[in-house]
Amino acid sequence: MRAYATERTPRDTCPADAPDYPNGRVPVLELEDGRLLLESNAILFYLAEGTHFLPDDRFERAQVLRWAFFEQYSHELNIASPRYWGTHNLPMTEERRVTLEPKRRLGYAALGVMEGQLRQNDFFVGGRYTIADIALYAYTHVAYEGGFDLGQFPAVRAWLQRVAAQPGHIPIKQG
């Protein structure tokens, strides 16, 4: 099994020379038999089935997906994209300039939704570490690189610490 990924690439800025997979996007998981699976959170779900990273309970499994879709639609779009523009020194086009403020507002709203959930819960679903936490940790823990200040989100900050303390956690940044 092989995984193709750069750092997860916000898809509005996917390079034209990305591998010629269906959709032209990373990440892609390639199974031993050559079958391909796209979409980061579909890959997480596939890899987690049958492990303690995905609950057996039907409702909890759906809740994991609820947070995975939230991550893609409400979080990644608004928090990862501005960070990507900055960390890759992309030109400030009119589209980026005009959408930056709305993205900032919606990104903070997404962080507020997370804060609300984490005030009462150590992890997003079922009181334990699942792929919902993995999906949301990715861009939350580097949100500051997109100009987001987590100062008003103490429950999110405490959760970031809990995730980073999981067995086997490998930081992508050295602090």
Add this chain to the structure above:
Amino acid sequence: MRAYATERTPRDTCPADAPDYPNGRVPVLELEDGRLLLESNAILFYLAEGTHFLPDDRFERAQVLRWAFFEQYSHELNIASPRYWGTHNLPMTEERRVTLEPKRRLGYAALGVMEGQLRQNDFFVGGRYTIADIALYAYTHVAYEGGFDLGQFPAVRAWLQRVAAQPGHIPIKQG
């Protein structure tokens, strides 16, 4: 079990007076015991588990999710949003004006990805009708209301017919 939904509301334009559920958004599924589930595609997954609308095979299940995430990130954002602005007569703000052309381009790209898949397959996953088709049918069959022309996507048009011919299909529009 009760479902709260208007027509699915693109979330960048969710009304401020939406029901005060976590995230302030529809649709929401309320179970008999009062538990709530958000996110349209998480709701579809929950309702489909154990039915023929969701494959038993682990890889096919992940493929269904791959298309569900594609629907949210690559399709809904670019095809449903401009339609919503028009069908609800929303003002053409600077943000909407500047993002319309990129959304059009990315929306046609998403339709092209669907066309590629449907040229070889009657349905998106496993050769049969699943929630991947249900998720993608929703805004594809009214894409013309957002200014999209399906003329160059014959496989998508044939698939729309196949979906509409499913037993129990209830059109939201009378033709």
